[in-house]
Amino acid sequence: MARRVALVTGGSRGIGAAIARRLASDGMDVGITYEHAVHRAAETVAAVKAVGARGTAVAAPATDPAALAGAVDHVVATFGRLDVLVNNAGIAVYGPLEAVTLEDLDRALAVHVRACFVLAQAAVRHMGEGGRVINIGSSLAERVPYPGWTLYAMSKSALSGLTKGLARDLGPRGITANLVHPGSTDTEMNPADGPDAEEERQYTALNRYCTPDDIAATVAHLAGDGGRNITGAAIAVDAGTTA
């Protein structure tokens, strides 16, 4: 049987890199996108290849729809197919409500909403039965326990409608769409020893951060055969932050 192929956006670091490594370990070939971190992207590709999978990386700023479509084309041209899209690339935009600029607003919506729609639209053209779209949201889309995150929470909550709509649009073709909501996860975006970490930990039920591998494990379940009858769902991997 041909190896399945995944495209993971923002795979150069953090959660996206963990997802790329995990899907490769599970037997998929993996393409990743990144914005700037070419050397980090190369490290992820090396890790993917180290477990016997094929890997490729392509620069595709999430604010550039043509580059996103190009990333899908690149993966299909390189590996001959596309089975799994993971919309993971994201940015932390936060601060006092009054300080949010129109530029901030446009960028957050471009990265967290428009890019995910554009990529899903381009990717599913290549998918058949067993295809998967997995969006990475945030626990802040479900519950906002502190001020300063209105724009981020709003942008991530749009993925709920995207996921449910895709589940209905794509169900007849045997393609699933799901949403994974990480809670505080130890990455460069949100280090477990950062200035806000102790407060964030206190919002969890388990009194701990998630690791990128925790998020990757749930993505892998949804991407694999175990996820065949899960669609339109939102799954929190947040150590109980939204409990």
Ligand code: NDP
């Ligand atoms: P990191 O900041 O560690 O990594 C972000 C990744 O996204 C990098 O690969 C980066 O590429 C890429 N990226 C950022 N902006 C763009 C862009 N404009 N175009 C293309 N790629 C881009 O973040 P995390 O791993 O922590 O976060 C991954 C996802 O999980 C995000 O959607 C985030 O919102 C979400 N999340 C994270 C949480 C956390 O606590 N860490 C909690 C809840 C949700 P490059 O390396 O080139 O910059």
